[in-house]
Amino acid sequence: MAIKLYYDLMSQPSRTLYILLKSLNCNLELKSVDLRKGEHYSEEFTKVNRMQRVPVIDHNGFVLSESVAIVKYLSRENIIPENLYPRESRLQARVEEFLEWHHVGLRLHCAMYFRVKYMDPILFGRKTDERQIASYERRMVSALEDFNSKWLGRGTPFIVGESVTVADLFAATELEQPRMAGYDPKEHFPVIATWAQKVREFFPHYDEAHVILNKVIAKQSKTSKL
């Protein structure tokens, strides 16, 4: 039986699951939910996820939201292999230590900067106050400094040691998001740039998952040059 993935490639945790599940060659059924068209508010999708958010999986009738809960479940079901989600207790704890930190330590700040600078003007048709943007940017940069020095930059190429895990994928897809609002963490943090390139090279579907995002960025830079 297939795993259905409800997703939108504009969503960071959706991209994580898309890249991960595609790389596993499992029987994957993709169910696109276009957030920009408000498809997540439809009656049909609300029946799938009462929280009206992506990503969601449906594994043989078992429906689950929240990306971290999803990767934990798929690991227990032996769908995510051990190299990406370690089974050894302490190694697994290290991955989960990052996943716990990630949501409030990194994702919150990158996502809020993206939301305030990029999404709000689109959604509400008004420009956000520059001081407000600067304040969100400061918080994001501080989070990136922590990520750069306290999770990376500790002498190993990846967040948990010598090889890629889901922790790296969650972080890498998140750090793509502020690029749409004009801030590329790779341009400011060389350690992040080196690590991000390795994560990108590891996952065969990484670029494919970022095609739409890259198109948005390319369109913006074309418009700003006019």
Ligand SMILES: N[C@@H](CCC(=O)N[C@@H](CS)C(=O)NCC(=O)O)C(=O)O
């Ligand atoms: N903690 C959730 C976050 C899910 C989430 O916030 N999804 C966003 C896209 S990244 C969404 O569906 N937003 C729709 C909305 O807020 O209306 C996870 O990790 O899966």
